[in-house]
Amino acid sequence: MPTVPALPVVLAGVGRTFGDRRVLRDIDLEIAAGEIVAIIGASGSGKSTLLRQVGGLDQPDSGTVTIDGTPLNGVDQRTAIAFQEPRLLPWRSVARNVEVGLPRSTPRAEGRARVDELLRLVQLEDAKSLRPRQISGGMAQRASLARALARGPGVLVLDEPFGALDALTRLTMQDLLLEIHSAEPATILLVTHDVDEALYLADRVILLGTEPGYPANSGAVIRSVITVPGKRPRDRGSASLAQLRAELLDGLGVSTHHPAHTF
Amino acid sequence: MADQFIAATGTAGSAYSGLAVSARRKTLPGPLWLRVLLGAIIPLAVLGIWQLIVSLGLIPSYRLPSPASVVLAGVDLANRGLLFSSIAISVQRVLIGFVAGSLVGLVAASAVGLSRVVSSLLAPTLGALRAVPSLAWVPLLGLYLGINEDSKVALIAIGAFFPVYTTVSAALRHVDPQLVEAGRAYGYTGTRLLGLVQLPAVVPSVISSLRLALAQSWLFLVAAELLASALGLGHLLVDSQNNGRIDRLFLVIILLGVFGKVTDALVGLLERYLLRRWGS
Incomplete structure (x- = not known):
């Protein structure tokens, strides 16, 4: 099966309001094809909401999301999403769960071959016939990634994909994600609350938060965009990254101490 | 292979699988x-x-009556050709009514459990109909459909409908919204989503509602046959009471118990198959 080439994503003036609570405001962002962009921000800063706009699970009240030049309207075949929880169907085996991600028109034999290929890529070929309750959290998250890749996405949207994993598993998964990215190069938009993870994985890091001096329900904007230097795989302990890390934490710290942050 | 993986999994995973295994081992x-x-x-x-x-x-x-006389009453009825015809017609009524009622119940439950519009439209009416004591339908059904097979089967179907409808529609409303959203995110909608996520998720509820529906079906069979029929186990009960044949009364009660249990065991077999296929 041909893998879909990575696709560029453009967000123009994207805003989203729930009732009288404005979550996002004037989000402008251009993501190049094949780029990895990490979104960080304090809890409740609208990271997941922004991601859901790109994943097609929610529609903005204002502005547009465009993928490869065509506007997004609902769930789109060109994007695939993986959640913080693996969200595997407990009554299906790992392989049958990955199958869920295959495009609808995939012929049976081709689909099976593709699932096997993806299970090899995420190192789950030995667990293919196990049920989700029989595998660990890290394995389940890998199965969830394989399911997303089965869709052959041009844009891969990841909502805190490793957030529920233990620290050690998380590091292994980050390396796996980079391996996947070189094997199946999609544009990746990922939400994380882990600054180190963002700096290790991303080409650019987007800091999301309310502007200083504005009330919390004025909606989050892009506070800063940081281009991470150096080619991947990066040295986890590099000094220039440490500098950026301090900057980003500083940015997050401001939002967390914001007096209006209480809901 | 599987054991090796369970042993190798993290604490959360293995603890969970342990729970599931112990919960499944119900029999001695x-x-x-x-x-x-x-x-x-x-x-x-x-x-x-x-x-x-x-x-x-x-x-x-x-x-x-003595146990022997109950057996003799059975032999006597069999010789007259009444025993097997009574059993056959009653089992037939139960099965047709049960299958029809549960199928309609399943369809109604899917519509009400999945669509807010259909739920707002149907749920209050069905709730009110459910509140009518089911035996109150007997005279009306008799009038509309006549005192014949249709009215009896319809009554049994009503009896089977409500347990399935109530249990399954409630269960559908409580399917993990995260799994439903994941299904949607992969392009599944409507009946395809129903088949992928919602129906498999409520299989245990469907089975327990079918067991309830079957018990209700037998209950309504006897009610229908007691009130108006010329053949069947319920008719045999009324007839025996009128003639003071206490041996036959005992026989029919025992037969109802046996057949109720046998049909329930058949649903139990279905349950084992479905849970192996769809259980977590």
Whole structure:
């Protein structure tokens, strides 16, 4: 099966309001094809909401999301999403769960071959016939990634994909994600609350938060965009990254101490 | 292979799988003959005490027939060709009514459980209909459909409908919204989503509602046949009461118990198959 080439994503003036609570405001962002962009921000800063706009699970009240030049309207075949929880169907085996991600028109034999290929890529070929309750959290998250890749996405949207994993598993998964990215190069938009993870994985890091001096329900904007230097795989302990890390934490710290942050 | 993986998984995963395994082992350990023997103790004891009471003449035989006379009543009915025809017509009514009622119940439950519009439209009416004591339908059904097979089967279907409708529509409303959203995110909508996520998720509820529906079906069968019929186990009950045939009354009650249990066991087999296929 041909893998879909990575696709560029453009967000123009994207805003989203729930009732009288404005979550996002004037989000402008251009993501190049094949780029990895990490979104960080304090809890409740609208990271997941922004991601859901790109994943097609929610529609903005204002502005547009465009993928490869065509506007997004609902769930789109060109994007695939993986959640913080693996969200595997407990009554299906790992392989049958990955199958869920295959495009609808995939012929049976081709689909099976593709699932096997993806299970090899995420190192789950030995667990293919196990049920989700029989595998660990890290394995389940890998199965969830394989399911997303089965869709052959041009844009891969990841909502805190490793957030529920233990620290050690998380590091292994980050390396796996980079391996996947070189094997199946999609544009990746990922939400994380882990600054180190963002700096290790991303080409650019987007800091999301309310502007200083504005009330919390004025909606989050892009506070800063940081281009991470150096080619991947990066040295986890590099000094220039440490500098950026301090900057980003500083940015997050401001939002967390914001007096209006209480809901 | 599987054991190796369970052992290798993290704490959360293995603890969870341990739970699931222990929850599934409901039956007693030990060989089958031991379980059969244990289950037979009480019925055999009841039979013994029954025989003893009759032999000692503690209760007169017009109030309590002997076990032998109950068997003889069965043989007598069989010789007249009444036993098997009564059983056959009753089982037929139960099965048709049960299948029809549960299928309609499943469809109604899917519509109400999945669509807010359909739920707002249908749920209040169905709730009100459910509140009508089901036997109140008997005269009306008799009038509309006549005192024939249709009215009896319709009554049984009504009896089977409500347990399935109520249980399954409630269960559908509580399917993990995260799984539903994941299904949507992969392009599944409508009946495809229903088949991928919602229906498999409510399989345990469907099974327990089917068991309830089956019990209700037998209940409504007897009600329908008691009130108006010329053949069937319920008719045999009324007839025996009118003729003072207490031996036949005992026979029919025992037969109803046996057939109710046998059909329930058949649903139990279906349950084992479905849970192996769709259980987590």
